[in-house]
Amino acid sequence: MKSKRIAMLLCMVLMLCLMFSTTAYAAGSGDVAGAIEGTWSTASQQIKTVVNKVVFPAIDLILAVFFFAKLGTCYFEYRKHGQMEWAAPAILFACLVFTLTAPLYIWTILGM
Template sequence: MKMKRILTLVCVTMLAACVFCVPAYAATGDVAGAIQGTWTTASQQIKMVVDNVVFPAIDLILAVFFFAKLGTAYFDCAPVKAL
């Protein structure tokens, strides 16, 4: 059963690698230029995703943690009324 899971995981990983790989074609024989062009396009997309998705998500998570920590600090330091 464990071997079947490992084999399935390997097959899915290999299939994902085949689907998501992007070929870099060099029409004039300039392979380095083709790779640089592909990287330039990809780096612009990566920057856009990081700026529009990753940073706002990290900001939201940090804000939630900050207010949770602020709340726990308030309740730890709040005076207790004597009966």
Template sequence: MKIKRLAVVIMALTILAVTAVSVYAAGDVASAVESTWTTARGQIKTVVNNVVFPVLDLILAVFFFVKLGSAYFDYRKSGQFEWTAPAILFACLVFVLTAPTYLWSILGM
């Protein structure tokens, strides 16, 4: 019984010693993260400006025109035009279209 406990303790200490070495091998983690961020910041900004915002613009534009068309057909049917949903989609579209001009200054990039 004592041998099994001793073997478990020795094994746990060995695993702890092996994994603790890799923790100290990293050095200054904060400076590594900061340097990685400064290197990747330009690439992230380029991807967001050239991929993310145009995709959001396209999706919102399609939803806006579909909702505008369906609101028009509802107007033809009932005689009352519902402005709420097209107005909200238009405001979101304008917000996303203008976001790249001020977003990066807010984030400090």
């Protein structure tokens, strides 16, 4: 019974893959590399825009929250033990500065 279910599930997945897949043809000359390069050149601007406007700000927000939370916990540990540990807040701050300035230079490094 269990093997029948697994076989049916695999058949369903195979049918869905076949149903939703499409064949990609290169332009009339059969130049596959040219078709891929053309697709990449049109999609690269969209990828760059999404990364600049969505991915980097999300990472910045997460790092800023972690930075201020860690700074707060370090302050409370300082009040409790009298010793300030700066390593974790410094690393988070360096990562935050890196991701805040990354859109200015990351695309030239990647060649886009």
